[in-house]
Amino acid sequence: MSAAYTLFAHPGFHATTIERLCSTARISNRAFYECFSSREDLMRAVYERCVDETLDAVNGAIDSAPPTLDDRIVAGIGEYVRFVTKDVRRARIMHLEVRRAGDVLSGARQNAVSAFTKIIESSVQELPNTLPIDLHLLALGLIGAITELLIEWVLADPAPPIDELIDASVHIFRRTFAT
Template identity: 60%
Template sequence: MTAAYTLYAKPGFAATTIERLCSEARISNRAFYECFGGREELLQALHERCVEESLAVVAKAVQEAPNTLEGRIQAGIRAYIEFTTADWRRARIMHVEVRRSGDVLTMSRQRAVDAFARLIQEASADFLQVAPLNRRLLALGVIGALQELLIEWLLADEQPDIDELVDAAAHIFMRSLGSPEPA
């Protein structure tokens, strides 16, 4: 899994063969197939591990945040962005390779988005001021915005500063969830 974590991040899932994975991991092809049905299954396991770890970090940050919408949003976004960007491989697997892998991660990605949407809905339920709008759709919209900000961080010639990402994402979240602009 360690070899896949690096190789699937760069050169990427499509460019990584089983032979290359096994060579990097110093295992036989047979040993690989005793653990995984194929490289797609390995990518799914890596993606799900990254998502589970991210969800745990964000949930803890939101739980420990001040009991305000802004406090929860700031804490959750900062925790997610800092955790995700702390290891570029994690960021690439979760935000670039998940899209490049085609149908391989469709269900895994959907489960991840659903889990993050529920987390956002729960964290903001007591504070939302936008009654007529579908709260799930709002959560999905802000998740999409955050994903695009992280893709920009990964692929830009000049990476935006982490604080800039947090500020932009917090602004989007606060405005989208119907609260006045952050103080």
């Protein structure tokens, strides 16, 4: 898993062969296949671990925040961006390589998006039901915005400062849910 975490982040999923994974991990191909059915299966496991760890961090931050919507927005988004960018490998796997892998991870990616959508939806439940658009669709759009900001962080040289990513994301959420 450790070798895959590093190699899937760079040089990337498509450039990482099973032979390279096994060589880096110092295991035999046979040992690999005793644990995983394919390179795709390993990528899914690495991606899902990244998502699960991130969900735990974000939920913990939201649960520890004061109960106002603004405090939950600041805590949840701040933790998401800080946690994902703490390790560029995590950011690359969650926001770049998951897309590059294509159909291989589409189900896992949809599950992750659904989990983060539920966090947003549950965080804004106390709002009056006067939103001009379906909350689920709005949450998906917000996730897309943060995803694009993190892709920019991964690919840009120089990368935008983390605080600016957080500020932009918080601004988008605040403007979206201003009542």
